[in-house]
Amino acid sequence: MNKIDIIIVDDHQLFSTALHSLIGKFEDFNVIKVLNDGAEVVDYFKNGNPVPEIILMDIQMPIMNGIEATIWLKKNQPKIKVLALSMECDEATILAMLRAGAKGYLLKDIHPMVLKHAIHELHNVGFYYTENVTNTLLKSHAEDLNTNTIVLKDRELEFLKLTCTEMTYKQIAEKMFLSPKTVENYREALFEKLEAKTRIGLVLYAIKNKIVIL
Amino acid sequence: MNKIDIIIVDDHQLFSTALHSLIGKFEDFNVIKVLNDGAEVVDYFKNGNPVPEIILMDIQMPIMNGIEATIWLKKNQPKIKVLALSMECDEATILAMLRAGAKGYLLKDIHPMVLKHAIHELHNVGFYYTENVTNTLLKSHAEDLNTNTIVLKDRELEFLKLTCTEMTYKQIAEKMFLSPKTVENYREALFEKLEAKTRIGLVLYAIKNKIVIL
DNA sequence: AATGCTTAGGGGATATTTCCCCTTTATTTT
DNA sequence: AAAATAAAGGGGAAATATCCCCTAAGCATT
Numbered sequence: 463m464n465k466i467d468i469i470i471v472d473d474h475q476l477f478s479t480a481l482h483s484l485i486g487k488f489e490d491f492n493v494i495k496v497l498n499d500g501a502e503v504v505d506y507f508k509n510g511n512p513v514p515e516i517i518l519m520d521i522q523m524p525i526m527n528g529i530e531a532t533i534w535l536k537k538n539q540p541k542i543k544v545l546a547l548s549m550e551c552d553e554a555t556i557l558a559m560l561r562a563g564a565k566g567y568l569l570k571d572i573h574p575m576v577l578k579h580a581i582h583e584l585h586n587v588g589f590y591y592t593e594n595v596t597n598t599l600l601k602s603h604a605e606d607l608n609t610n611t612i613v614l615k616d617r618e619l620e621f622l623k624l625t626c627t628e629m630t631y632k633q634i635a636e637k638m639f640l641s642p643k644t645v646e647n648y649r650e651a652l653f654e655k656l657e658a659k660t661r662i663g664l665v666l667y668a669i670k671n672k673i674v675i676l
Numbered sequence: 677m678n679k680i681d682i683i684i685v686d687d688h689q690l691f692s693t694a695l696h697s698l699i700g701k702f703e704d705f706n707v708i709k710v711l712n713d714g715a716e717v718v719d720y721f722k723n724g725n726p727v728p729e730i731i732l733m734d735i736q737m738p739i740m741n742g743i744e745a746t747i748w749l750k751k752n753q754p755k756i757k758v759l760a761l762s763m764e765c766d767e768a769t770i771l772a773m774l775r776a777g778a779k780g781y782l783l784k785d786i787h788p789m790v791l792k793h794a795i796h797e798l799h800n801v802g803f804y805y806t807e808n809v810t811n812t813l814l815k816s817h818a819e820d821l822n823t824n825t826i827v828l829k830d831r832e833l834e835f836l837k838l839t840c841t842e843m844t845y846k847q848i849a850e851k852m853f854l855s856p857k858t859v860e861n862y863r864e865a866l867f868e869k870l871e872a873k874t875r876i877g878l879v880l881y882a883i884k885n886k887i888v889i890l
Numbered sequence: 891a892a893t894g895c896t897t898a899g900g901g902g903a904t905a906t907t908t909c910c911c912c913t914t915t916a917t918t919t920t
Numbered sequence: 921a922a923a924a925t926a927a928a929g930g931g932g933a934a935a936t937a938t939c940c941c942c943t944a945a946g947c948a949t950t
Contacts, residue, residue, distance in 0.1 A: 552766050628873045630906065644928050659842045665879055670890045676883055858898050
């Protein structure tokens, strides 16, 4: 039987190391890489490295957070199944992560056997939600989880993050190595996509969907 | 021995009623009023009603949330000790509530005797923090909790909330029955107080400090 | 009576945001 | 090969936001 290839993404070295050795003990899993930030995920795949079946993804990470990284994966590596592994149990974060495309959501303090089971379910069935998460979904009326097919492009995401800053568009343009007029186009595109009327609307969207985390 | 006067503020009728009858069983407490929203708290005291020693304050409420209400109380009824009673256990909310001036923070699923004990501690010692909250405080380096003495005035708070909206200042002025120029002054005052450079800065502050809840 | 604080309002200038319409070049899809 | 799409850039105008400095009435403190 083939092993399931896994990548671990977590900025907390202690945790990712522990997880690595833990998963190593399960004979049917194979950790092919440990990455420390969402940004490293993007680099990893842009460089054409081996594609895993499953990614165990932390959420809070310094450069690119797990939600952004999952959004990127949805677009660029749609076959990979992302299992969110997080400390946060609040509804907003769970919803944001699932909207981003995660196929499962576990809290970090679960029993190892639950993790093992979750990975298998993800691999065989395609998703795995704990009771906790299911409840959250039901509570939130599961509105637009699947309806909401808003997919932001890389540069749009980058722009959106900078928009949640006290930078002017001119400054954002410099930071993105673009002309102010191009940044202007990103702004207009996002106004449409996210149904915003002003820059404030973009900021609210980004925060609600945890594209920026305060 | 004198009873301790208490006001309950919670929009969830079922809960506040249950709480009322529960506290009624403790002979040393006296619930003098049950209110259903932060806004009712403000009205209550503006009308010169009896002042309690302790307020049990919910956080999520439809019109004015518990954090705003506590900020208002800090300024207008500083002797009242606010005990937050909430479902949220995330760091940001706890910190925001304590910054707002709450003297204690309990989760709603605690044992009644813990609540009783907490109220007594609040009354006698002046504060009561569960281990949970203490941990959160230590983790967050307890930076500016006491240093941060930013007190927003009523109208400033009102303005700030509207600022987190896709309304222009002109529209905000209309809604507040002020001239655009006066709103302009509020903006400038808040820029200084909150160390913001742009309107985005105000929005970020309001969200971080849970003055608006997304 | 004088001082200070709060609340409300204003003038005038500059920078930024927002809107609408248009071009080019490369890549992807059909 | 033709058509659609993504990514980058632009002109010009109107609406908003930001800055700095100033006035006046009301109220509380000293």
